[in-house]
Amino acid sequence: MTLLEVNDLSIRYAVEDGSSVHAADGVSFSVEPGETYGLVGESGCGKTTLAKSLVHLLDSNGYIESGEVWLDATLPAWEDGNGDPRPEIIEDESYPVRADGMTNLAALSTEQIRDVRWRDVALIPQSAMNALNPVYRVGDQIVEAILRHEPNTSKREADGRARDLLERVGIEPERADDYAHQFSGGMKQRAVIAMAMACNPDLLIADEPTTALDVIIQDRILEELEKLQEEFGVSILVISHDISVMAEICDRMAVMYGGKVMESGPKEDIFDDTANPYTLGLKNSFPTITEAQQSLVSIPGTPPTLRDPEEGCRFRERCPFVVEECHATHPPMYDVEAAAADGRRLEAGDQRAHRSACYRVDELESIRTDATQEETWTAQEIENR
Ligand SMILES: Nc1ncnc2c1ncn2[C@@H]1O[C@H](COP(=O)(O)OP(=O)(O)OP(=O)(O)O)[C@@H](O)[C@H]1O
DSSP states (O other), X not given: OOXXXXXXXXXXXXXXXXXXXXXXXXXXXXXXXXXXXXXXXXTTSSHHHHHHHHTTOOOTTEEEEEEEEEESOOOGGGBOTTSSBOHHHXXXXXXXXXXXSOEEGGGOOHHHHHHHXXXXXXXXXXXXXXXXXXXXXXXXHXXXXXXXXXXXXXXXXXXXXXXXXXXXXXXXXGGGGSBGGGSOHHXXXXXXXXXXXXXXXXXXXXXXXXXXXXXXXXXXXXXXXXHHHHHHOOEEEEEESOHHHHHHHOSEEEEEETTEEEEEEEHHHHHHSOOOHHHHHHHHTOTTTSOTTSOOOOOXXXXXXXXXXXXXXXXXXXXXXXXXXXXXXXXOOEEHHHHHHHSOOOBOOOTTSOEEOOTTGGGHHHHHHHHTSGGGGOHHHHHTO
16 A cells, blocks of 8 residues: 555745745655655755645645545554554545545644654655754764653663664664764764654655765765665655666656656656656766766756746746746646657556656657757757747
8 A cells, every 4th residue: 555645735935925836736646655755856845845735734825725645544543553544534524634544744733643643654855864952972862852752661672772773874874872963964864864763753854865965975875875775674765856866766756946846757767768848957967877978968047946836838938848838837747658658648647657747748758858968058058940
């Protein structure tokens, strides 16, 4: 059964002038148990907003406008002896619990979501390694996280678990007695990952886990995440602006732009049969994805501000493949396989399929070829369209 199912989720920030920032707009994706799912896109495209909204950690002016966040979990107060929701909870429509036992996190109160955070879903926020408390020993901070969420655990047991967790992320257990300033950047990030795993969650959300670390350490952190996944069977939702991180650890992924998912599907499909101009542009701008002889080409322009966005495809102003249709409405998610097979533009029914929000999904061959040409991506070329 699916672990996380995000349906048509839209998130807004209210801003002073009365307008609102549409930080995520109609986003849908799902994460299976034991899977690594990636969200990738340039800074400002809504990745962090989306991650925080899942566990109600948005800034105070942010809110879920519409949509659902179904998680295969329940609250302690609603569960039977096996950890499933009791039948009377499922039958009572006032509870946001489905017949299959999934709970809609978007409908939980602030009090209720606290039971889900850490226990079922742990979020490692951006720059979390700087958030380790400098005056407490690293191990004690993990112990505290365990005791806060599992008050029946003894301090001794929690201490043993903290050391074990550190060891599992490649830190010698005796370093639990060190302070954060005695750790390198990579060690701090690993300690934060260990802390997130303190209550053995089913889903770990890692927001830019490797940014600010050097390339070799980045690789090691990704390896640690993969190892944890194998050992604990935890699912990981990893967020990065760096598409090469996705190439390394994801099973499936979504490429976001301007608050919208532009392309999603199995990693291999997205890298080998790229079906969206934005993804093609993103791939061109990352060294490890680009083929050896090809030079790096960035997408001219900057992402939109997302304040009361106009109609039309969010990427149209930077897209070298823009046509008339793109100015009217943002394209739906089309089934890439159907388009490749017989040139049909068919809206994808299955979230897991390879999907692309592009009106020209039926002309992919020529678009892919043109996208490899550097001149395609010059600002002048785009302006002339
Ligand atoms: N508190 C806020 N109030 C108003 N707008 C906000 C707020 N937080 C974020 N935004 C806006 O929401 C949009 C999405 O931002 P978000 O941080 O989610 O993007 P991101 O892809 O995670 O980028 P980054 O990696 O830089 O954090 C951006 O336009 C951003 O300016």
